[in-house]
Amino acid sequence: MAERSDPVQIMKQEVGKAAAARVKSNSIVGLGTGSTTAYAIEYLGKRLQQGEIKNIVGIPTSFQAEVLAKKYGIPLTSLDAVDKIDIAIDGADEVDPQKNLIKGGGAAHTREKVVDSLAEEFIVVVDGNKLVDKLGSTFLLPVEVIPMAIAPVMRSLAKLGGKPELRMGIKKAGPVVTDQGNLVVDVKFEQIDNPAELEKTINNIPGVLENGLFVGVADVILIGEIKDDQPVIREM
Numbered sequence: 001m002a003e004r005s006d007p008v009q010i011m012k013q014e015v016g017k018a019a020a021a022r023v024k025s026n027s028i029v030g031l032g033t034g035s036t037t038a039y040a041i042e043y044l045g046k047r048l049q050q051g052e053i054k055n056i057v058g059i060p061t062s063f064q065a066e067v068l069a070k071k072y073g074i075p076l077t078s079l080d081a082v083d084k085i086d087i088a089i090d091g092a093d094e095v096d097p098q099k100n101l102i103k104g105g106g107a108a109h110t111r112e113k114v115v116d117s118l119a120e121e122f123i124v125v126v127d128g129n130k131l132v133d134k135l136g137s138t139f140l141l142p143v144e145v146i147p148m149a150i151a152p153v154m155r156s157l158a159k160l161g162g163k164p165e166l167r168m169g170i171k172k173a174g175p176v177v178t179d180q181g182n183l184v185v186d187v188k189f190e191q192i193d194n195p196a197e198l199e200k201t202i203n204n205i206p207g208v209l210e211n212g213l214f215v216g217v218a219d220v221i222l223i224g225e226i227k228d229d230q231p232v233i234r235e236m
């Protein structure tokens with residue numbers, strides 16, 4: 001994990017902690033992916049181990065979430081074994097004033113959308129740098145694509161006005177491969193004026209599994225900020 005004295009890490013840690021503090025005993029918890037949610041998983045595990053809460057089971061949204069849940073002692077289950085998710089905690093790459101999101105910076109948005117959409121309460125944890133007036137202003141839109149369709153899907157995304165780029169691995173030669181064995185295309189759109197429409201349009205391209213627009217899914221946004229050198233949590 002990154003150095004916790006770094007202001008961004010402090011914001012992520014505090015907001016992760018604040019979200020974990022909202023989980024009640026006897027809950028089925030969707031466990032998101034990414035560096036901010038990692039703190040929430042850590043603190044949730046600590047609350048469970050310290051007996052502050054009991055009878056929690058997690059549904060991981062990625063291999064990363066599964067590994068962290070095991071590390072911090074959170075029992076896991078799957079969607080086959082439950083008929084509801086009480087609360088999900090997950091990060092985001094961008095958040096607009098209507099609580100719409102871009103997710104998928106860690107290539108986990110497909111499973112995240114399944115789990116986060118099923119949750120009765122979906123809490124998003126972000127540091128203040130993730131807030132934008134319009135989605136797409138700072139972050140490329142991730143799209144998960146089945147490998148045999150990569151060329152036609154990239155052409156279709158370009159026809160929609162986007163600039164698609166195949167996401168390449170770091171410390172791995174070749175492209176990023178998702179937990180489902182697919183590829184990720186990151187698309188730059190000049191403006192995303194209608195996220196709901198774009199989400200559906202992209203998902204209608206044959207070969208696209210899911211894109212990172214989360215429209216009308218988030219219930220609460222918890223924002224970690226630093227004010228007067230102190231971390232503060234704001235709710236939207």
Ligand SMILES: O=C[C@H](O)[C@H](O)[C@H](O)COP(=O)(O)O
Pocket residue numbers: 032033034035036037090091092093103104105106107108109112
């Ligand atoms: O695929 C990854 C997820 O959507 C993450 O939740 C998102 O990228 C935010 O991650 P982080 O908290 O590391 O900025």
